[in-house]
Every structure is written in C-alpha cells, then in structure tokens.
Amino acid sequence: xxxxxxxxxxxxxxxxxxxxxxxxxxxxxxxxxxxxxxxxxxxxxxxxxxxxxxxxxxxxxxxxxxxxxxxxxxxxxxxxxxxxxxxxxxxxxxxxxxxxxxxxxxxxxxxxxx
Amino acid sequence: xxxxxxxxxxxxxxxxxxxxxxxxxxxxxxxxxxxxxxxxxxxxxxxxxxxxxxxxxxxxxxxxxxxxxxxxxxxxxxxxxxxxxxxxxxxxxxxxxxxxxxxxxxxxxxxxxxxxxx
Numbered sequence: 113x114x115x116x117x118x119x120x121x122x123x124x125x126x127x128x129x130x131x132x133x134x135x136x137x138x139x140x141x142x143x144x145x146x147x148x149x150x151x152x153x154x155x156x157x158x159x160x161x162x163x164x165x166x167x168x169x170x171x172x173x174x175x176x177x178x179x180x181x182x183x184x185x186x187x188x189x190x191x192x193x194x195x196x197x198x199x200x201x202x203x204x205x206x207x208x209x210x211x212x213x214x215x216x217x218x219x220x221x222x223x224x225x226x
Numbered sequence: 227x228x229x230x231x232x233x234x235x236x237x238x239x240x241x242x243x244x245x246x247x248x249x250x251x252x253x254x255x256x257x258x259x260x261x262x263x264x265x266x267x268x269x270x271x272x273x274x275x276x277x278x279x280x281x282x283x284x285x286x287x288x289x290x291x292x293x294x295x296x297x298x299x300x301x302x303x304x305x306x307x308x309x310x311x312x313x314x315x316x317x318x319x320x321x322x323x324x325x326x327x328x329x330x331x332x333x334x335x336x337x338x339x340x341x342x343x344x
Binding site for chain 1: 334337
C-alpha cells in the first residue's frame with residue numbers, strides 16, 4: 113500500500129520557469145489537498161479538491177494551478193516560478209466525510225527557486 | 227474564523243520527564259482535533275485525534291491528548307519522553323459546522339519543535 117506518493121522529492125527552478133508537482137494516492141480518497149510549509153508558519157492550504165472534476169482555492173492559491181481529472185491524481189502546477197515559492201510542498205488525502213478521518217501526507221517536495 | 231494556536235515555538239524536556247505540547251483552537255461548531263508529528267525531511271504522520279467521547283485520547287508511540295472544551299484546548303502529552311520523540315509537532319482542526327465542514331480542510335497551528343535531551 114503506497115499511500116500518498118509525491119514526485120519529485122527535490123527540485124531547483126529558475127525564476128520564470130514552470131513545473132508540475134505530482135501527487136498520487138491509492139486509497140480511493142475523495143479529498144486531496146496541497147499545502148506549503150514555511151518556517152514558523154505551519155502548513156498553509158494552497159488548493160484542494162473534494163472529488164474528480166472539482167477544485168477550489170485555499171489560503172494561498174496565487175501562482176499555482178490544479179486540476180483533478182481522476183480520483184487518484186492531483187498535480188500542482190507552478191505557472192511562472194518566483195523566489196517566494198521556495199518552500200516544502202505536501203500533498204494530503206482523506207475520505208470526504210464529516211471530518212472524523214485523518215489525512216495522509218506524502219513525503220514532500222522541497223522546491224528552491226533561484 | 228477558524229484558527230489553531232501553538233503558543234510555544236520550542237519545548238525542551240529531559241529524557242524520562244513528562245512532556246506537554248500546547249494547542250488551543252477556535253471554531254464555529256464542534257471541533258475535530260488532530261495531532262501530527264514530522265520527523266526531519268519526512269512528511270507528516272498522524273498521532274491521534276479527538277472526535278467525540280472521552281476527553282483523554284490515546285494515540286501512537288505512547289502519546290495522549292486532553293480535550294478541554296471550556297478552555298478550547300487540546301494539549302499533547304506523554305508521561306515519559308524519549309530522545310527519539312524529538313521532532314516537529316502540529317495541531318490541526320476541522321470544523322464540523324458550516325460550508326467547509328465536509329470538505330476535509332484542515333487548519334494547522336504553526337508547529338512546536340520538541341527537543342528531548344538525554
């Protein structure tokens with residue numbers, strides 16, 4: 113059981129480049145989300161999805177794009193990378209219910225924008 | 227607005243001593259509360275949760291947490307700390323009322339670094 117798989121683990125981008133962070137889960141979870149982790153700020157929600165074809169913005173969506181064409185995959189796209197997007201990115205998934213089930217997290221992608 | 231506060235950036239404790247990592251929350255309805263742990267260069271791992279029922283919740287690795295509704299707190303505790311417990315700990319909440327109640331959205335605190343010294 114792989115759980116939540118994120119790729120790549122590390123990435124260095126130049127300012128202005130674009131890239132896609134991949135996230136896949138094999139637990140048939142309806143809910144998937146992307147967070148960024150910055151020192152002293154905890155985890156902040158970027159985008160989330162409650163099912164295939166449905167996405168919505170979180171707390172810090174600017175500069176990021178998402179889509180959810182299947183239940184399993186939820187890629188995060190950086191349209192034009194900026195140094196302010198240097199961060200550690202986590203994908204998470206859980207069952208969509210009244211909130212009692214815990215979320216499962218991927219191992220993270222450490223992104224540096226130079 | 228929903229929020230979670232972890233008032234301590236770092237907690238230091240000697241191995242074998244009890245530890246407490248503090249968390250307070252603010253939600254509009256009844257909360258679902260979670261604790262996660264993050265070891266260096268790893269993702270977040272689930273420790274325990276409070277949904278309803280007994281205010282003392284037991285979780286993984288000997289950790290427990292006490293839910294206090296009147297103080298809106300959910301402090302993480304362990305009777306005897308281990309050096310291997312050193313990590314970053316996050317408290318998180320889901321609201322059970324309102325438009326986000328069934329979306330799975332989690333609100334996180336800023337995290338508390340636990341340092342256990344031999």
